[in-house]
């Protein structure tokens with residue numbers, strides 16, 4: 001799967017965003033593998049809430065769906081978004097999502113951002129250096 005194909009899935013997911021308060025719509029497409037090495041794409045969109053704090057980001061929506069289905073080895077995720085669904089700049093994951101992604105992805109996993117014209121690629125290690133990892137607890 002190419003970066004652009006994954007970005008297209010993120011764009012499609014963005015169209016389902018529920019963002020009546022901020023108008024900022026985000027889509028994510030996550031391509032993890034399971035214990036058998038099978039890769040499947042899970043997508044998510046942001047879902048806002050009238051009381052704000054229950055709002056969930058697109059990245060965590062996709063992550064929850066992947067983990068629920070046993071795909072707990074995150075390798076690549078594409079994220080895009082913008083006000084009223086207009087993609088005009090990169091939309092990097094928030095700090096909470098970075099921490100969640102790093103729970104299931106190694107430092108070598110890849111984040112792809114899309115600004116409507118070009119992609120930006122970095123590793124999870126670059127996305128969240130010095131992240132707090134499960135090996136600290138296990």
Ligand SMILES: [Zn+2]
Pocket residue numbers: 057058059060093094095096097098
């Ligand atoms: Zn987030």
